[in-house]
Amino acid sequence: MAELSVIGQRVPRVDAWEKVTGQAKYAADYSLPDMLWCKLLRSPYPHARILNIDTSKAKKLPGVRGIVTGKDFGGWSWGWMPATRDETPLAVDKVRYMAEAVAGVAAVDEDTAEQAAGLIKVEYEELPGVFDPEEAMKDGAPKVHDYVKNNISVEYHWNFGDVDKAFAESHIVREDRFRTARATHGYLEPPAILAYYDPTGYITVWASKQSPYFHYRHLAACFKVPLSRVRVIQPFIGGGFGGTKNDSLAGDFCAVLLSKMTGRPVKYIESMEEELATSRRRHSVIVYSKMGVTKDGLLKAIQHRVVADGGGYTAIGPLSMYLNGFMTTLPYKLPHFKFDAYRVFTNNPIGAAMRGHGVTHTRFAAEIQMEMLAEELGIDPVEMRMRNAIDNPKPGEIYETINKVTLKTCGLKQAIKEAVEDPLWRDRDKLPKKEGAISWGTGISGSSYSGGARQMGHQACAAIIRLCEDGTVNLITGATDCGQGSDTVLCMIAAEELGIKLDDVAIKRVDTAYTPVDPGSYGSRVTILAGQATQKAAREVKKQLLETAAANWQVKPEDIEIRLGEVFVKSDPEKKMPFIRLARIACYSGTGAVIMGTGYSSYGIEHLDLTNGIGNGGCSYSFTAHTARVGVDMETGQITTTDFTIASDCGRLLSPVQAEGQIEGGAIQGLGQALYEDFIMDRGKTLNPTFLDYKMPHALDVPNIKLIDIVTDDPFGPFGAKETSEGSIVSAPPAVVSAIHDATGIWFKELPVTPEKVVKALKEKK
């Protein structure tokens, strides 16, 4: 690889200053003159028919300017696929989960709006609810939606190879039931929107969306206006992690409709409790895993039957279930694989996407089960993994899984090797095993995650670079930085390609009126796809500049180099000028040329086959080996995680500071899901919709984290980059659970592993 000047440097984020000084504006910070406030009325029942809504009392409250109910949206509904458009902006005939929105109010201030919402009288007929997905699948269970049978919202049945034969030939076959928690994103910024439907028929919103263009389509469709009249302006976003901020919410639609009705801007901010009670959270998934191995511990077959709690609507469920299956053939060689997936409607809040989407469930199950088999066979867990790990393909070669997932690079073996050479694993037997009531254990896991996720139907990803006459550039893209730091990486790519300083690149935030269409932030796609688009746009600008310089010096364009703001002739470095001068010449020359470059991503544009699970869901795949040390209090069940060592193959780290932050952040979020996080539900009611009781790890609960970079330059990524951050959220839970097993001798199959579960299991073991 050529020498790099900007890529790989440890630089601060481009938005760091604004954020740490409090200058960055988030959706809730925007206001307009004459603005009204919107509040929602939400259902007190998880499943009920709406018989009547009486808004008369609320309307009479001084200060109330408008009230909307489900019927006001004229029957419009939306969903991730045409066949799953089962959600309406507000509930119309029926509420399907507790706290589903049924009405919206706009008033002159928040207090009045809230008071008015409380004055709306809704007559409900309570219906029997169903809260467990396995119960919901049974004949005769209460029906959440009438358009499907047995409440099954999505199902897939894939069959690769011949699992029955493989199981028959296996030395041991295990069958276990695993379950993952009802976890949520836990970002600091709850959803918010400021909407203005101006009387000439243009909709403008400032909304906290990590997929602003989904929202743009939803608004155009719901309000029946052309896309060219919908403008979603992206403020800074306080964390996304998938799900809620990829989608449109009741508050969004209500704010826009209320603005249309009143002719005034309307602002809606969700409270954190509303957010926690209604967020589109990670599915809780039951995984029935059957795994067969040879005497030597080689994987013969995996059969997964997964049942996911879908909650009241489908949302992004078809993709979630696909992701539950398609990556099970990674990161170990697997000759036979069968997958039966059911996403089931219940009267719980909606199951949707979250960092590590889909894979966190099945990888957890498979990883733990593989180690259980290793234990039965008496094979060392590291050896078990090394025997099964996929090898790194030679340059130019491709490894293809049985479901036709293709890898150009795979650093798993190297990652495992380096992780176990680290003292945490290497010296684990030298460290104490028991100290008082504390029993210590060390565990390991491997994982993989796809980068550059693709989307049904819509995959556009583009960048525009515009040269300014002072030698700086504007980078314009539809890709959204929701906090992950992609703006910085894209600026670094532009600077590297153009040979200018990072400070000379300014990136614009998304504004659907000006930026190119893009599906947004999810599936670790932005760095790879928008990165490539940016690279191409920069090259187009550079080509024009080189031509200008070549004409100026009477040499060929390929004889010229631009590096860190200096332009010179390679063979004659005496011939040089600052970039700014070249920019002037180019911008002012002759016809008044406008120097602009455009580029779009060409990665991963094959058809995405959700139904059959064949082919790639992403462009490239990261690999992670993760070790963990925990101390388990054998009397109270409390678990302390002291250390993580994470060796990740993320391709090449473009911005090491950010990549490290992502890997650590993913691992900590994974730790939360291993030990702490779960919504406690009672017949559809969330008992812990606060951060006091929805337990995310705090700084004091976080282990020391050591990172090891495994650099594989993937040919399908800008500068060899793959994904970072989703690998470590997948690898953390099995590493922690494996360490708990080492400490206690118990395999925990249900997350999170709470102190109470530990004490119960220890009692049962006695």
Next chain:
Amino acid sequence: MTTFYRRLPKFNYLAPDTLDEALSLLSRYKGKAMVIAGGTDIIPRLKRREIGAPEHVIDLKGIPGLDNIKYDVSGLSLGTLVTIGAVETSAIIGEKFSVLAQAAQSMASPQVRNRGTIAGNICNAVPSADSAPPLLTLGAKLKLVSQKGERTVGIEDFFTGPGQTALADDEILQEIQIPHPPPNSQGIYLKLTPRRAMDLAIVGVAAVVIPQDGVCQDIRIALGAVAPTPIRVRKAEAVLKGQKFDDALIEKAAKTAAGQSRPIDDHRASADYRRDMVEVLVKRAIKQAIRR
């Protein structure tokens, strides 16, 4: 509207300058007024609509002289505005009433500790209030005042139910009085929480022990979060009182304490787990206290 965190309800805010003025307001608006100290309990509860909005809120924070920590011949006294943070960092409390300082340190976050008061913690009277078990083991007395006069109530008689106290409508807790503990007494507060900080107690255990040559001269054990109110467990104390400390006896006292607890199942933990943990924590607290 399901009960989400909402805007603060409307009320009349009163900020008296003297205790007398506060008492007179309280007696004038009897039943319709509420006292506020740090507000770290009351404000979230009002926003969550857990309690009905009072017509008047009387803020004590502007009254000078109520935040004194006094240590003299009669013992320790904490004015009603003494914050959790002040108790946590007071040298004399750390030295002589360590069990209380330990509890203060285990509570909330620095921000909340700097604002919330010990008196507020006691008056809010949730079963998990962390300052309650130490105050029970220290034999604290509470000075309650109203326009009609004052009375002193032992802390054990103060808690009457979850969120319920012996305070009358027109009374204010003016002072928490704690007698000198015997010179060789040792106290430990242990709090079981899912995380290392910022959690409410699943179980709280305070134990104050007076050991003398391996014999338990006296012992007091109090529990939080495992009964409708914070409680002292005298039967468990009796197991050890006057006896030579040994593991089996400590174990027995711990079991007895667990038997005296009356926990409930809720979203934070099951009753069974709580009961089991009383046993573990009482045993640990006693052992740590003897070892000190």
